[in-house]
Amino acid sequence: xxxxxxxxxxxxxxxxxxxxxxxxxxxxxxxxxxxxxxxxxxxxxxxxxxxxxxxxxxxxxxxxxxxxxxxxxxxxxxxxxxxxxxxxxxxxxxxxxxxxxxxxxxxxxxxxxxxxxxxxxxxxxxxxxxxxxxxxxxxxxxxxxxxxxxxxxxxxxxxxxxxxxxxxxxxxxxxxxxxxxxxxxxxxxxxxxxxxxxxxxxxxxxxxxxxxxxxxxxxxxxxxxxxxxxxxxxxxxxxxxxxxxxxxxxxxxxxxxxxxxxxxxxxxxxxxxxxxxxx
Amino acid sequence: xxxxxxxxxxxxxxxxxxxxxxxxxxxxxxxxxxxxxxxxxxxxxxxxxxxxxxxxxxxxxxxxxxxxxxxxxxxxxxxxxxxxxxxxxxxxxxxxxxxxxxxxxxxxxxxxxxxxxxxxxxxxxxxxxxxxxxxxxxxxxxxxxxxxxxxxxxxxxxxxxxxxxxxxxxxxxxxxxxxxxxxxxxxxxxxxxxxxxxxxxxxxxxxxxxxxxxxxxxxxxxxxxxxxxxxxxxxxxxxxxxxxxxxxxxxxxxxxxxxxxxxxxxxxxxxxxxxxxxxxxxxxxxxxxxxxxxxxxxxxxxxxxxxxxxxxxxxxxxxxxxxxxxxxxxxxxx
Numbered sequence: 346x347x348x349x350x351x352x353x354x355x356x357x358x359x360x361x362x363x364x365x366x367x368x369x370x371x372x373x374x375x376x377x378x379x380x381x382x383x384x385x386x387x388x389x390x391x392x393x394x395x396x397x398x399x400x401x402x403x404x405x406x407x408x409x410x411x412x413x414x415x416x417x418x419x420x421x422x423x424x425x426x427x428x429x430x431x432x433x434x435x436x437x438x439x440x441x442x443x444x445x446x447x448x449x450x451x452x453x454x455x456x457x458x459x460x461x462x463x464x465x466x467x468x469x470x471x472x473x474x475x476x477x478x479x480x481x482x483x484x485x486x487x488x489x490x491x492x493x494x495x496x497x498x499x500x501x502x503x504x505x506x507x508x509x510x511x512x513x514x515x516x517x518x519x520x521x522x523x524x525x526x527x528x529x530x531x532x533x534x535x536x537x538x539x540x541x542x543x544x545x546x547x548x549x550x551x552x553x554x555x556x557x558x559x560x561x562x563x564x565x566x567x568x569x570x571x572x573x574x575x576x577x578x579x580x581x582x583x584x585x586x587x588x589x590x591x592x593x594x595x596x597x598x599x600x601x602x603x604x605x606x607x608x609x610x611x612x613x614x615x616x617x618x619x620x621x622x623x624x
Numbered sequence: 625x626x627x628x629x630x631x632x633x634x635x636x637x638x639x640x641x642x643x644x645x646x647x648x649x650x651x652x653x654x655x656x657x658x659x660x661x662x663x664x665x666x667x668x669x670x671x672x673x674x675x676x677x678x679x680x681x682x683x684x685x686x687x688x689x690x691x692x693x694x695x696x697x698x699x700x701x702x703x704x705x706x707x708x709x710x711x712x713x714x715x716x717x718x719x720x721x722x723x724x725x726x727x728x729x730x731x732x733x734x735x736x737x738x739x740x741x742x743x744x745x746x747x748x749x750x751x752x753x754x755x756x757x758x759x760x761x762x763x764x765x766x767x768x769x770x771x772x773x774x775x776x777x778x779x780x781x782x783x784x785x786x787x788x789x790x791x792x793x794x795x796x797x798x799x800x801x802x803x804x805x806x807x808x809x810x811x812x813x814x815x816x817x818x819x820x821x822x823x824x825x826x827x828x829x830x831x832x833x834x835x836x837x838x839x840x841x842x843x844x845x846x847x848x849x850x851x852x853x854x855x856x857x858x859x860x861x862x863x864x865x866x867x868x869x870x871x872x873x874x875x876x877x878x879x880x881x882x883x884x885x886x887x888x889x890x891x892x893x894x895x896x897x898x899x900x901x902x903x904x905x906x907x908x909x910x911x912x913x914x915x916x917x918x919x920x921x922x923x924x925x926x927x928x929x930x931x932x933x934x935x936x937x938x939x940x941x942x943x944x945x946x947x948x949x950x951x952x953x954x955x956x957x958x
Contacts, residue, residue: 458654463894463939465901466916466932467661473920473928474669474676553785554902559920572788576906581791584799593788601783 358609364602368595372416379410383566390585399587403578411571412591418567419596422482422552427545429487431494435537438498439529442506443521453499456492464489465554472555477562482555486548494540501533539610546603553596568592647947651940658936662929663710673699680923681723720926724919729930732915737934739809740911744900747831748893751838752885758839759846760878764869766851775847782840787902790833794906797829804829807908830900830907837903838896845888849881883953890946894939 371378380398381387383406391401399408441452468485475481505511511528519527555561556569559577563570575581575589666676674694675683686693694700698709713719719729758778762771781789798804805811809826810819853859854877862872904913912931919927 454650454653457650458657460891461651461654461894461939461943462658463898463932463935465894465898466928466935469916469920470665470928470932471669473923473925474665474671476670550785554787554898557785557787557902558905558917572785576791581795584795586795589788589791593785593791597780597784597788600785601780604779604783 355609357605361602361605361609365599365606368416368599368602369420371413372420375413375417379407379413381407381410383407383410383414393587399591400585402574402580402588408571408588408591411566412568412595415566415568415571415592416595418479418562418565419549419552419569420599422479422486422567423545423549423599425483426486426490426548426552427541429483430490430544430548431537431541433487434491434494434540435498435533437491437495438533439502439525441495442499442502443525443529449499452495456495459489460492460496464551468551468555469558469560472560477560477564479562479565482552482562486551489551490544490547494537494544497536497540498533501536502529505529505532535610539607542603542607542610546600546607549596549599549603568596644947648944651944655937655940658933659711659714660707662933663707666925666929667703667706676925678720679723679925679927682721682924682926685723719930722919722924722927724922724924724927729926732927733912733930733934736910736912736915739909740897740900740904740913743827743830743834743904743909743911744897747834747838747900748889748896750831751835751842752882752889754835755839755842755846756878756882756885759843760850760873760881762843763847763850763854764873764877766847774843778840778843781836782844786833786837786899787906789836790830790903790906793829793833807906809910826907826909830903830909833903834896834900837899838892841892842885842888845885846878846881849884850877853877853880883950886946886949886953890943893942894935897935897938 385407386405387397387401387407389401389403389405391397391405393400397407397409399412402408402411437452437456441449441456468489471485472481475485505528506524511524514524514528552561552567553569553572556567557572557576559573561567561570561573566574569592571592572589575585575592579585580588667673669676672683674690674697677697677699678686678693683690698706701709717730719733721727722729722732725732758774762774765771794804794806798806805826807826810822811826814822859872859876862876867875900911901913901916903909904911905917908914912935916928916931918924919931
């Protein structure tokens, strides 16, 4: 039982990693894979054909080429905002867990407040004021998604600090910096990795939602932007499903892949969960 | 949408001495920060604060009288004075004027908020029940085909953008099959029972999407907590007493698994509400989502600010209610 569970879950995580890697590869090779220039104009509203596998949109752009190029935008916004949010969260979590006291209370109070603020309406409001732009989106999402990482890192730091081997090391004269490198970071890293994967997924979904509402960057069309145009410019009403189904499916498959990966990491690193599964 | 996609929600930061009063103080602090944010954003963000405050339509409607409007809104006064003014206005219900809806922002919000709540509140309850049954079943028969099938199906629905699922359902059931209306909340004209039936008919598809959206989160939580509860001694005891499987599952296991669901529902209330906003846009449901969508298009900033504020207040309230309810559900914390 124990062995089969473990193997099965690793397979699941591996499948997720492979699927996500395929999207990353497609994004990297976008100029080679896209059959046409994504900005070139053909006849509008062409039906899918061998020339245009997914037809063309309202201004005559090849939808498949937009889809492949859109992978770059969606994935990079997700990865950059994920990296920003997680770095910030790790910093706050380490500070709060290590310094304790007043600073801890202040930082965790702030974390609680940010966690309770509904993200989408706030992000909408800020994006409307800042105007469209990929870096704006990355910055805003980075500032919204750090708290859960901070929380996890802090509690991990606290539990590591209280463990016997750290007490012993401290008694032998180990300083904060050494403890951090030697004992805390190795314990925190798998959790941070899992959080990063989930944050990338959350950021990709949020970027898609924002773009769907019309707040995306028209000069760097993401999958969410494609959904927006398909919805707002008649692709949806006119049942041109080859226009709006593929970008949504791509977003969903990326989230699916990332979730599988995070399950794998979490199970490997959280012995409580592993035990619960082994029962 | 998802602020928290984590399958296992982060535990709340709990001080040992956390009482209801101190939680309330925490929410008030959060409210203060949210209100201050709402005050500062239009004044600190790029662009003319006047434009940021009244929206594009309002700005151009003022014509040559911009300076008068500026001093009428107190924008030439120092920030602390403006803040006092802003708070007084907020409390007395003066939330600005919407040039998009040609009525006070407060009225526009009141008109739309109820339609959103009418969609979200039933969805949350149905989703919790659905997840309790399916999640309990999957955990009870963990490792079986039922479990793998349910978990995989759940994960797929969870991963897809739910407003995209909404488009898919609308395409299949309304456009192609014609079983449901193309959107909006009523066909108009009817009253009383026919009116309610009409609204229900319009509501069904959006309700299904939001319920599925919320249930996929709940499913993972119920499944995980049931799996860990199944290892507890009192479950073994109940089985040893010879109780039936159903009795053990429903009376001993699910009861304990549901308490965390209340907390999670509160934590995720903002997320579900936000998710509903996007679904509303697809179905042209006349709630806050459609209001926000239209306000973005018209750059009606006062409306967007008020929408953010009122949704944040709803989320804070939901969290506070959950704090009150939790001890009733989990006797250990009484």
